[in-house]
Amino acid sequence: MTKTVLCYGDSLTWGYSAETVGRHAYEDRWPSVLQKALGNQVRVIPEGLNGRTTAFDDHLADCDRNGARILPTILQSHNPLDLVVILLGTNDMKPVVAGSAFAALQGISRLVQLVRNHAWGFDYEVPDILIVAPPAITETANAAFAASYLGAVKESSKLPTLYSDLADELGCGFFDANTVAVTTPLDGVHLDAENTRALGRGLEPIVRMMLGL
Template identity: 70%
Template structure:
């Protein structure tokens, strides 16, 4: 049995911008990935609304710093064969960091945490890592989200090329979720059901190759 950890934010959790609720389980991209890979693979969805790559959100009522929480999550789900990181959208908030450069440095921090982790299983060699750039933000008439992510449309458009370069540098896999999915103009950040399903279908061949299936 292979185990895949999907470590992400609200795009992995399944936030539904149409009603501020949550997409049905069958519509979330980790579920689509699980279905495509079959019973020989266990796909774990570890999504948290507002999670950043490696930065504090002092307005949150939970710990959204992905770097601080990651070691605990790794211990909880070990042993792992593959970790998928799809984070960075929340780093686009000016109150968090506001730049694509900051998100790239955060992803780099996460990769290093995995590579240096003290695994609870002595034979654990450490999992492969797939870096996924989230779909870029888009313009929205939602005033609250437009203000929250001011400047994010331009900055998030840089994520795919920067993440690809980082993945090459640190020897990770890469997938551009923006190649198969688009954010909804309802809030400019999240995905409708069809677009979150599209990520699960789109990433499956890359995951299959990295797992040697």
């Protein structure tokens, strides 16, 4: 029976390219790489939105970037699911959004609650959850990004430890994207094609294990 994985994320999941200020080729995005690695026994659903936060409003956006408000609708539209991979928190680092690793931690906790308490219906089981700590934000000469993410280099470096502890506490899987990928100095936030592919490859073993494959 085919297993279904939902990849819930932001521009790192959407595939934003700092080089082109566009989108990485489909085959370079990490959910695509993960899909190819897992093969036909798994269906990987990419659900990435540029600027998506864990659970906070972004009043500068032209769409709803609040991950907690949108998640129940996404879960319902892709029901049933075997695994939800959550890769969020980078945009929470913006001072105009939340500006702290602790705020992102609270947001991730809220997302886990939403998955666990969702009205799945049809006797569908609650999916497992994999929390992924995003690659740390790095210094950049890009003035706009540096200003937008003021203080984020230090704050984002706290996410792996916080997320790991939360995953242990809530019984979720955990993966630290910093072990396989680094952000590009072009804007300090996004992944180049090589690093987003590396993330997809890096996630394969734990996703395979959590799906029981």
